[in-house]
Amino acid sequence: MPDVTVETTELSLPSRIDTVAAAAAAVADFVGRSGIGDDAAFGIDMAVREAVTNAVLHGNRQDEDKTVDIILKSLPDAVEISVHDQGPGFNPEEVPDPTAQENILKASGRGIFFMRSFMDEVDWSIRPGGGTTVRMLKRR
Amino acid sequence: MAELNINERQAGDVTVLDMSGKITIGEGSVALRTAIRRLLEEGKKRILLNLAGVGYIDSSGIGELVSSYTAIGKDGGQLKLLNLTQKLQDLLTITKLLTVFDVYESEAEALNSFK
Numbered sequence: 001m002p003d004v005t006v007e008t009t010e011l012s013l014p015s016r017i018d019t020v021a022a023a024a025a026a027v028a029d030f031v032g033r034s035g036i037g038d039d040a041a042f043g044i045d046m047a048v049r050e051a052v053t054n055a056v057l058h059g060n061r062q063d064e065d066k067t068v069d070i071i072l073k074s075l076p077d078a079v080e081i082s083v084h085d086q087g088p089g090f091n092p093e094e095v096p097d098p099t100a101q102e103n104i105l106k107a108s109g110r111g112i113f114f115m116r117s118f119m120d121e122v123d124w125s126i127r128p129g130g131g132t133t134v135r136m137l138k139r140r
Numbered sequence: 141m142a143e144l145n146i147n148e149r150q151a152g153d154v155t156v157l158d159m160s161g162k163i164t165i166g167e168g169s170v171a172l173r174t175a176i177r178r179l180l181e182e183g184k185k186r187i188l189l190n191l192a193g194v195g196y197i198d199s200s201g202i203g204e205l206v207s208s209y210t211a212i213g214k215d216g217g218q219l220k221l222l223n224l225t226q227k228l229q230d231l232l233t234i235t236k237l238l239t240v241f242d243v244y245e246s247e248a249e250a251l252n253s254f255k
Contacts, residue, residue: 017166042227049198053165099236107207110199110235117234 007033007074012067013052015060015085023052023070027081034074036140043118044079044138050111051083051134059085059132078120078139086131092124144168144194146175154254155184156222156247160193163201172201176208176219185217186254190247192223202231209241218242222250 009030013019027048031041052068060066066086073080096103098110115122121137144161157175162168179187189205197205205221212219220242224232232238244250 020165046198049164053198053200099234104236104240105206105210107203107210108199110202113235114199114231 006076007072009072011070011072013070014064015056015062015066015068016064017056017062019056019068020049020052023068024049026070027072030072030074031079034079036079036138040138040140044081044136047115047118047122047136047138048081048083050114051081051136054111054134055083055085055087055132058090059087061087078137080135080137082133082135084127084131084133089124089126089132142167142171144171146171148175148179151188151247151251154186154188154251155179156188156190158190158193162196163194163204164196164198165200169200169204172204172208176211180212180215180217185212185215187212187217187219188222188247188250188254189219190222191225191228194228195225197228197231202235202237205241206237218254220244220250220253222247 011023011026013022024045028041028045031044036044052070055068056062060068069084071082092112095112096109098106098113103109115136119136120139122134124132124134127133142161144159144163144167147158149156149158163172176187209219222244224243229238232241242253244253
Protein backbone atom coordinates (compact mmCIF):
# COMPACT_ATOMS: atom_id res chain seq x y z
CA MET A 1 0.00 0.00 0.00
CA PRO A 2 1.51 3.38 -0.90
CA ASP A 3 2.37 5.79 1.90
CA VAL A 4 -0.01 8.66 2.39
CA THR A 5 2.02 11.81 2.86
CA VAL A 6 0.46 14.12 5.40
CA GLU A 7 2.86 17.01 4.87
CA THR A 8 5.97 17.69 2.80
CA THR A 9 8.47 20.52 3.23
CA GLU A 10 11.39 21.19 0.90
CA LEU A 11 14.45 23.28 1.73
CA SER A 12 17.39 24.33 -0.43
CA LEU A 13 20.29 25.73 1.57
CA PRO A 14 23.82 26.97 0.75
CA SER A 15 26.85 24.76 1.46
CA ARG A 16 28.03 26.57 4.56
CA ILE A 17 28.62 25.43 8.14
CA ASP A 18 25.82 27.67 9.42
CA THR A 19 23.41 25.73 7.20
CA VAL A 20 23.62 22.90 9.76
CA ALA A 21 21.93 25.01 12.45
CA ALA A 22 19.45 26.47 9.95
CA ALA A 23 18.45 23.00 8.77
CA ALA A 24 18.16 21.74 12.36
CA ALA A 25 15.87 24.66 13.25
CA ALA A 26 13.63 24.03 10.23
CA VAL A 27 13.48 20.30 10.99
CA ALA A 28 12.68 20.97 14.67
CA ASP A 29 9.78 23.15 13.56
CA PHE A 30 8.55 20.45 11.17
CA VAL A 31 8.94 17.68 13.74
CA GLY A 32 7.08 19.80 16.30
CA ARG A 33 4.12 20.02 13.92
CA SER A 34 4.31 16.27 13.23
CA GLY A 35 3.49 15.23 16.78
CA ILE A 36 6.76 13.36 17.37
CA GLY A 37 7.79 12.72 20.99
CA ASP A 38 10.76 14.43 22.66
CA ASP A 39 13.14 11.46 22.59
CA ALA A 40 12.49 10.77 18.91
CA ALA A 41 12.78 14.50 18.15
CA PHE A 42 16.19 14.59 19.84
CA GLY A 43 17.37 11.66 17.70
CA ILE A 44 16.04 13.24 14.51
CA ASP A 45 17.81 16.50 15.37
CA MET A 46 21.12 14.66 15.93
CA ALA A 47 20.78 12.69 12.70
CA VAL A 48 19.80 15.72 10.60
CA ARG A 49 22.75 17.76 11.88
CA GLU A 50 25.13 14.93 11.02
CA ALA A 51 23.59 14.34 7.57
CA VAL A 52 23.71 18.05 6.69
CA THR A 53 27.25 18.37 8.06
CA ASN A 54 28.33 15.52 5.79
CA ALA A 55 26.55 17.08 2.80
CA VAL A 56 28.19 20.48 3.38
CA LEU A 57 31.69 19.25 4.24
CA HIS A 58 32.20 15.99 2.34
CA GLY A 59 29.56 16.13 -0.40
CA ASN A 60 29.67 19.73 -1.55
CA ARG A 61 33.02 20.59 0.09
CA GLN A 62 31.60 23.97 1.19
CA ASP A 63 31.25 25.08 -2.45
CA GLU A 64 28.57 27.77 -2.10
CA ASP A 65 27.55 27.31 -5.73
CA LYS A 66 26.19 23.93 -4.64
CA THR A 67 23.13 23.52 -2.47
CA VAL A 68 22.05 21.05 0.15
CA ASP A 69 18.46 20.06 -0.59
CA ILE A 70 16.29 18.63 2.16
CA ILE A 71 12.89 16.99 1.84
CA LEU A 72 10.84 16.40 4.99
CA LYS A 73 7.84 14.10 4.85
CA SER A 74 5.40 13.48 7.63
CA LEU A 75 3.88 10.03 6.97
CA PRO A 76 1.12 8.36 8.96
CA ASP A 77 3.56 6.04 10.72
CA ALA A 78 6.90 7.85 10.42
CA VAL A 79 8.86 10.96 9.56
CA GLU A 80 11.13 10.65 6.52
CA ILE A 81 14.01 13.04 5.90
CA SER A 82 16.11 13.09 2.73
CA VAL A 83 19.29 15.16 2.43
CA HIS A 84 20.75 15.58 -1.04
CA ASP A 85 24.17 16.93 -1.95
CA GLN A 86 25.96 17.36 -5.26
CA GLY A 87 29.08 15.41 -4.36
CA PRO A 88 30.51 12.29 -6.00
CA GLY A 89 29.15 9.92 -3.36
CA PHE A 90 30.81 7.29 -1.19
CA ASN A 91 30.30 3.74 -0.02
CA PRO A 92 28.86 3.83 3.51
CA GLU A 93 29.97 0.24 4.06
CA GLU A 94 33.59 1.38 3.74
CA VAL A 95 33.29 3.93 6.55
CA PRO A 96 35.28 2.59 9.54
CA ASP A 97 33.43 1.64 12.72
CA PRO A 98 34.17 4.48 15.18
CA THR A 99 33.63 2.14 18.13
CA ALA A 100 36.35 -0.29 17.02
CA GLN A 101 39.25 -0.17 19.47
CA GLU A 102 41.67 1.38 16.95
CA ASN A 103 39.21 4.20 16.12
CA ILE A 104 37.87 5.20 19.54
CA LEU A 105 40.34 8.06 19.98
CA LYS A 106 39.91 9.46 16.47
CA ALA A 107 38.67 13.04 16.31
CA SER A 108 36.16 12.38 13.52
CA GLY A 109 34.13 9.63 11.88
CA ARG A 110 31.13 9.39 14.22
CA GLY A 111 28.49 11.18 12.12
CA ILE A 112 27.15 8.19 10.19
CA PHE A 113 27.28 6.11 13.37
CA PHE A 114 25.01 8.67 15.09
CA MET A 115 22.64 8.75 12.12
CA ARG A 116 22.29 4.97 12.23
CA SER A 117 22.01 4.96 16.03
CA PHE A 118 19.18 7.48 16.22
CA MET A 119 17.09 6.66 13.13
CA ASP A 120 15.17 3.47 12.33
CA GLU A 121 16.29 3.35 8.69
CA VAL A 122 19.20 5.07 6.92
CA ASP A 123 20.20 4.44 3.32
CA TRP A 124 22.19 6.20 0.63
CA SER A 125 21.63 6.44 -3.09
CA ILE A 126 23.36 8.10 -6.03
CA ARG A 127 20.88 10.20 -8.00
CA PRO A 128 20.80 9.94 -11.82
CA GLY A 129 21.37 13.69 -12.15
CA GLY A 130 24.39 13.50 -9.85
CA GLY A 131 24.90 13.81 -6.14
CA THR A 132 24.12 11.64 -3.15
CA THR A 133 20.89 11.35 -1.20
CA VAL A 134 20.70 10.02 2.31
CA ARG A 135 17.18 8.98 3.34
CA MET A 136 16.42 8.59 7.01
CA LEU A 137 13.23 7.29 8.58
CA LYS A 138 12.05 7.60 12.17
CA ARG A 139 8.93 5.64 13.04
CA ARG A 140 6.35 7.18 15.33
CA MET B 141 24.81 35.17 22.70
CA ALA B 142 27.72 32.89 21.88
CA GLU B 143 26.89 29.29 21.06
CA LEU B 144 29.22 28.11 23.83
CA ASN B 145 30.11 30.14 26.91
CA ILE B 146 33.25 29.14 28.80
CA ASN B 147 34.07 30.50 32.24
CA GLU B 148 37.53 29.74 33.63
CA ARG B 149 38.41 29.43 37.30
CA GLN B 150 41.33 28.02 39.23
CA ALA B 151 40.94 25.42 42.01
CA GLY B 152 44.48 24.87 43.32
CA ASP B 153 46.50 23.70 40.34
CA VAL B 154 43.41 22.51 38.47
CA THR B 155 41.80 24.76 35.91
CA VAL B 156 38.03 24.36 35.83
CA LEU B 157 36.14 25.37 32.69
CA ASP B 158 32.44 25.88 33.40
CA MET B 159 30.77 25.47 30.04
CA SER B 160 27.25 26.25 28.93
CA GLY B 161 25.56 26.09 25.56
CA LYS B 162 26.25 23.81 22.62
CA ILE B 163 29.42 22.09 21.47
CA THR B 164 28.57 21.66 17.82
CA ILE B 165 30.30 22.07 14.48
CA GLY B 166 31.52 25.61 13.93
CA GLU B 167 31.53 28.11 16.75
CA GLY B 168 31.06 25.77 19.73
CA SER B 169 33.77 23.29 18.74
CA VAL B 170 36.18 26.08 17.84
CA ALA B 171 35.59 27.81 21.19
CA LEU B 172 36.50 24.62 23.07
CA ARG B 173 39.60 24.03 20.91
CA THR B 174 40.77 27.62 21.37
CA ALA B 175 40.30 27.48 25.15
CA ILE B 176 42.24 24.21 25.50
CA ARG B 177 45.10 25.42 23.27
CA ARG B 178 45.39 28.63 25.28
CA LEU B 179 45.50 26.74 28.60
CA LEU B 180 48.24 24.43 27.28
CA GLU B 181 50.24 27.45 26.08
CA GLU B 182 49.91 28.91 29.58
CA GLY B 183 51.22 25.64 31.02
CA LYS B 184 47.85 24.73 32.59
CA LYS B 185 47.72 21.00 32.06
CA ARG B 186 45.28 19.82 34.71
CA ILE B 187 41.89 20.64 33.28
CA LEU B 188 38.40 19.81 34.48
CA LEU B 189 35.53 20.45 32.07
CA ASN B 190 32.28 21.14 33.90
CA LEU B 191 29.68 20.21 31.28
CA ALA B 192 26.57 20.72 33.44
CA GLY B 193 25.35 23.52 31.19
CA VAL B 194 26.08 21.79 27.90
CA GLY B 195 22.69 20.69 26.65
CA TYR B 196 23.77 19.64 23.20
CA ILE B 197 26.78 18.14 21.50
CA ASP B 198 27.23 16.65 18.02
CA SER B 199 29.87 14.36 16.51
CA SER B 200 32.10 17.38 15.91
CA GLY B 201 31.85 18.33 19.59
CA ILE B 202 32.55 14.74 20.68
CA GLY B 203 35.56 14.81 18.34
CA GLU B 204 36.75 18.02 19.95
CA LEU B 205 36.52 16.45 23.42
CA VAL B 206 38.63 13.52 22.15
CA SER B 207 41.16 15.88 20.51
CA SER B 208 41.41 17.87 23.73
CA TYR B 209 41.91 14.69 25.75
CA THR B 210 44.72 13.43 23.49
CA ALA B 211 46.40 16.87 23.15
CA ILE B 212 46.48 17.38 26.92
CA GLY B 213 47.68 13.81 27.48
CA LYS B 214 50.51 14.27 24.97
CA ASP B 215 51.55 17.38 26.88
CA GLY B 216 51.78 15.36 30.09
CA GLY B 217 48.52 16.70 31.49
CA GLN B 218 45.10 15.36 32.37
CA LEU B 219 41.61 16.20 31.16
CA LYS B 220 38.64 15.08 33.23
CA LEU B 221 34.90 15.59 32.82
CA LEU B 222 32.37 16.75 35.42
CA ASN B 223 28.56 16.79 35.50
CA LEU B 224 27.59 15.15 32.23
CA THR B 225 23.97 15.53 31.22
CA GLN B 226 22.15 12.24 30.65
CA LYS B 227 22.17 12.84 26.89
CA LEU B 228 25.92 13.43 26.78
CA GLN B 229 26.47 10.38 28.97
CA ASP B 230 24.37 8.33 26.54
CA LEU B 231 26.43 9.59 23.58
CA LEU B 232 29.70 8.75 25.31
CA THR B 233 28.32 5.32 26.17
CA ILE B 234 27.33 4.35 22.62
CA THR B 235 30.64 5.67 21.25
CA LYS B 236 32.50 3.68 23.96
CA LEU B 237 34.17 6.89 25.12
CA LEU B 238 32.74 6.70 28.64
CA THR B 239 35.47 4.14 29.39
CA VAL B 240 38.15 6.51 28.01
CA PHE B 241 37.26 9.67 29.91
CA ASP B 242 37.57 10.07 33.67
CA VAL B 243 34.06 11.25 34.58
CA TYR B 244 32.82 12.69 37.91
CA GLU B 245 29.54 13.86 39.38
CA SER B 246 31.14 15.65 42.33
CA GLU B 247 33.55 18.55 41.83
CA ALA B 248 35.34 17.79 45.11
CA GLU B 249 35.95 14.19 44.02
CA ALA B 250 37.08 15.33 40.61
CA LEU B 251 39.56 17.84 42.07
CA ASN B 252 40.90 15.24 44.53
CA SER B 253 41.48 12.79 41.69
CA PHE B 254 44.14 15.08 40.19
CA LYS B 255 46.29 14.76 43.32
